[in-house]
Amino acid sequence: xxxxxxxxxxxxxxxxxxxxxxxxxxxxxxxxxxxxxxxxxxxxxxxxxxxxxxxxxxxxxxxxxxxxxxxxxxxxxxxxxxxxxxxxxxxxxxxxxxxxxxxxxxxxxxxxxxxxxxxxxxxxxxxxxxxxxxxxxxxxxxxxxxxxxxxxxxxxxxxxxxxxxxxxxxxxxxxxxxxxxxxxxxxxxxxxxxxxxxxxxxxxxxxxxxxxxxxxxxxxxxxxxxxxxxxxxxxxxxxxxxxxxxxxxxxxxxxxxxxxxxxxxxxxxxxxxxxxxxxxxxxxxxxxxxxxxxxxxxxxxxxxxxxxxxxxxxxxxxxxxxxxxxxxxxxxxxxxxxxxxxxxxxxxxxxxxxxxxxxx
Amino acid sequence: xxxxxxxxxxxxxxxxxxxxxxxxxxxxxxxxxxxxxxxxxxxxxxxxxxxxxxxxxxxxxxxxxxxxxxxxxxxxxxxxxxxxxxxxxxxxxxxxxxxxxxxxxxxxxxxxxxxxxxxxxxxxxxxxxxxxxxxxxxxxxxxxxxxxxxxxxxxxxxxxxxxxxxxxxxxxxxxxxxxxxxxxxxxxxxxxxxxxxxxxxxxxxxxxxxxxxxxxxxxxxxxxxxxxxxxxxxxxxxxxxxxxxxxxxxxxxxxxxxxxxxxxxxxxxxxxxxxxxxxxxxxxxxxxxxxxxxxxxxxxxxxxxxxxxxxxxxxxxxxxxxxxxxxxxxxxxxxxxxxxxxxxxxxxxxxxxxxxxxxxxxxxxxxxxxxxxxxxxxxxxxxxxxxxxxxxx
Ligand SMILES: Cc1ncc(C[n+]2csc(CCOP(=O)(O)OP(=O)(O)O)c2C)c(N)n1
Ligand SMILES: [Mg+2]
Numbered sequence: 221x222x223x224x225x226x227x228x229x230x231x232x233x234x235x236x237x238x239x240x241x242x243x244x245x246x247x248x249x250x251x252x253x254x255x256x257x258x259x260x261x262x263x264x265x266x267x268x269x270x271x272x273x274x275x276x277x278x279x280x281x282x283x284x285x286x287x288x289x290x291x292x293x294x295x296x297x298x299x300x301x302x303x304x305x306x307x308x309x310x311x312x313x314x315x316x317x318x319x320x321x322x323x324x325x326x327x328x329x330x331x332x333x334x335x336x337x338x339x340x341x342x343x344x345x346x347x348x349x350x351x352x353x354x355x356x357x358x359x360x361x362x363x364x365x366x367x368x369x370x371x372x373x374x375x376x377x378x379x380x381x382x383x384x385x386x387x388x389x390x391x392x393x394x395x396x397x398x399x400x401x402x403x404x405x406x407x408x409x410x411x412x413x414x415x416x417x418x419x420x421x422x423x424x425x426x427x428x429x430x431x432x433x434x435x436x437x438x439x440x441x442x443x444x445x446x447x448x449x450x451x452x453x454x455x456x457x458x459x460x461x462x463x464x465x466x467x468x469x470x471x472x473x474x475x476x477x478x479x480x481x482x483x484x485x486x487x488x489x490x491x492x493x494x495x496x497x498x499x500x501x502x503x504x505x506x507x508x509x510x511x512x513x514x515x516x517x518x519x520x521x522x523x524x525x526x527x528x529x530x531x532x533x534x535x536x537x538x539x540x541x542x543x544x545x546x547x548x549x550x551x552x553x554x555x556x557x558x559x560x561x562x563x564x565x566x567x568x569x570x571x572x573x574x575x576x577x578x579x580x
Numbered sequence: 581x582x583x584x585x586x587x588x589x590x591x592x593x594x595x596x597x598x599x600x601x602x603x604x605x606x607x608x609x610x611x612x613x614x615x616x617x618x619x620x621x622x623x624x625x626x627x628x629x630x631x632x633x634x635x636x637x638x639x640x641x642x643x644x645x646x647x648x649x650x651x652x653x654x655x656x657x658x659x660x661x662x663x664x665x666x667x668x669x670x671x672x673x674x675x676x677x678x679x680x681x682x683x684x685x686x687x688x689x690x691x692x693x694x695x696x697x698x699x700x701x702x703x704x705x706x707x708x709x710x711x712x713x714x715x716x717x718x719x720x721x722x723x724x725x726x727x728x729x730x731x732x733x734x735x736x737x738x739x740x741x742x743x744x745x746x747x748x749x750x751x752x753x754x755x756x757x758x759x760x761x762x763x764x765x766x767x768x769x770x771x772x773x774x775x776x777x778x779x780x781x782x783x784x785x786x787x788x789x790x791x792x793x794x795x796x797x798x799x800x801x802x803x804x805x806x807x808x809x810x811x812x813x814x815x816x817x818x819x820x821x822x823x824x825x826x827x828x829x830x831x832x833x834x835x836x837x838x839x840x841x842x843x844x845x846x847x848x849x850x851x852x853x854x855x856x857x858x859x860x861x862x863x864x865x866x867x868x869x870x871x872x873x874x875x876x877x878x879x880x881x882x883x884x885x886x887x888x889x890x891x892x893x894x895x896x897x898x899x900x901x902x903x904x905x906x907x908x909x910x911x912x913x914x915x916x917x918x919x920x921x922x923x924x925x926x927x928x929x930x931x932x933x934x935x936x937x938x939x940x941x942x943x944x945x946x947x948x949x950x951x952x953x954x955x956x957x958x959x960x961x962x963x964x965x966x967x968x969x970x971x972x973x
Contacts, residue, residue: 286814312784312820382671382733384749557733558722559947
């Protein structure tokens with residue numbers, strides 16, 4: 221509800237630019253020839269992606285509550301001036317209408333990029349996403365689809381967002397075949413993954429870690445590039461335990477990995493990036509190597525996407541596992557007002573769990 | 581009215597003394613409740629119904645109460661602003677200053693048997709229902725003396741004993757809930773109604789139209805109060821609504837457009853609407869009002885509207901100034917007496933804040949209570965596992 225993130229997140233966060241990209245390299249070639257890159261924060265990277273999306277496809281549109289003015293998190297700044305009010309426009313306050321409209325627009329072969337102001341407000345549009353967007357192609361025997369649909373929404377904790385500005389609803393959408401769910405961890409990732417999501421021929425729900433909008437800064441190539449969907453990335457190599465996460469939680473997990481390393485535990489950290497359809501092979505290969513798995517997300521533990529990962533990996537790696545799969549997640553409560561630090565899967569909780577899993 | 585119990589006993593003396601001194605110059609205080617008739621600022625505009633009279637019955641006592649209550653609300657919201665800036669208030673915070681006449685006028689027309697349900701801009705509605713300042717400031721700061729025991733914060737004030745069904749975070753969601761409340765009231769034949777409040781932005785949510793149809797279909801005693809402050813966050817009403825005549829948007833549901841800056845007009849409209857709703861079912865009241873603050877604390881409120889617009893409203897239509905002028909022109913109190921009232925309100929607010937700051941934070945185990953009726957044994961530990969660990973109820 222705020223117009224800006226200035227007060228959010230005074231807690232210092234790890235900045236993903238320091239990441240060594242081991243493991244899988246970006247599979248798109250554009251990144252390889254050292255193109256010009258400058259430091260940008262996450263919301264600016266999103267803004268760049270939207271500029272490029274509109275620039276490169278005359279049939280792309282951006283709309284949502286207050287997006288004509290730049291949106292509450294400034295992600296759509298300058299778009300209306302540049303591309304005009306017929307392609308970038310404000311909608312009334314009506315999420316169900318916004319998404320339904322977007323599905324129709326996409327069904328006519330357009331790229332409909334809809335913003336839901338906070339992920340907490342996506343629920344009025346839940347029916348449209350679950351029953352209309354996800355099944356359009358299937359139930360029409362491939363006559364129609366809304367593949368050009370991308371719904372962007374800021375998700376997750378910000379330090380004091382309380383019940384309705386902090387939720388992480390990704391798991392609800394992971395239960396819906398026909399949708400893709402993508403969550404970036406940093407500015408460079410956000411730009412490349414958003415462009416891929418917009419251009420993907422399937423409807424995508426794209427959750428942006430709002431805590432990182434301003435805090436996360438790294439070099440972002442200025443040109444048009446895409447990062448592959450459904451490809452996880454090993455962002456830190458290790459041999460004792462595999463950690464899987466996405467979005468803002470990766471920075472917390474990275475800190476725990478660093479602390480664990482001081483105690484002689486070597487952690488492998490994987491950014492899942494796309495939650496459905498997800499890259500089981502990368503996770504499986506890592507767990508086959510380490511023999512242990514920990515999953516961490518902000519959403520409540522019960523029914524969270526961590527449960528799905530745990531079940532799949534147990535199926536695939538049962539005999540290789542040396543400890544139960546650990547989940548360090550949000551608690552099974554509404555997102556609290558004053559108890560956010562208790563609720564959150566903090567670094568210490570992750571670290572504790574790494575140790576107990578390794579020492580199992 | 582509603583807030584009377586808040587006033588310390590000293591209040592009668594501050595007010596009575598000067599009034600008695602000037603006994604010879606003015607109506608004596610004993611005629612406090614002498615009927616007075618005052619015309620509303622502008623006529624009501626109606627849709628599918630006949631508008632009530634512009635002549636509103638009131639009394640010197642009521643006018644002074646209006647003044648006092650609105651001065652308290654204004655002061656309270658300004659103090660909440662400072663607390664937020666001092667980082668004592670967490671979460672999101674939406675202030676009501678400018679819109680006080682709606683809360684005040686509505687309370688003057690109804691009883692605590694009637695229900696009120698609103699959105700997140702709920703501080704003053706709660707105060708109007710008889711909530712106290714300590715509960716408000718404690719809730720804002722997430723302390724146990726808060727009206728929701730520190731678990732809701734600014735957007736989630738409730739008061740069951742006064743049928744205040746409280747503050748809701750999802751825009752528009754509270755309106756169909758209001759229909760359910762009204763159905764229950766009708767079913768139990770308790771001659772009470774529900775006032776379901778929402779904003780001009782919320783008026784465009786599909787739920788609004790579902791609520792309208794349901795309430796009209798079943799003749800529910802619900803009054804849909806659109807607090808039209810002309811902006812939904814940064815979006816001016818005309819950018820978001822094909823027809824910003826919200827009182828007409830119920831089509832088959834009657835409506836009334838009211839000057840929401842005139843507490844007496846609000847009172848008249850709410851009285852009319854309650855009678856109507858009990859007899860004929862739903863009605864929309866569009867309150868033409870204005871919020872002085874930005875939408876929430878991170879919005880300076882000056883990028884999408886002009887300074888001139890804001891000062892214009894403050895000078896021409898301010899709800900407190902309107903009552904002040906009425907009191908002065910009818911010679912019901914002196915300027916000094918009104919200033920003293922404002923000072924006293926300020927003191928009450930300051931005292932309540934001091935007290936609220938002493939209120940403890942809720943116990944960590946409260947994180948797990950009220951999720952279900954019975955706890956379910958969640959195991960948890962703190963940010964640092966060593967600090968706090970336990971299996972909670
Ligand atoms: C479903 C939903 N969408 C968006 C929001 C974010 N939001 C909160 S208040 C608001 C504007 C509402 O304006 P209005 O109804 O006019 O009420 P006002 O704030 O002016 O009192 C918006 C967009 C929300 N809380 N819930
Ligand atoms: Mg409004």
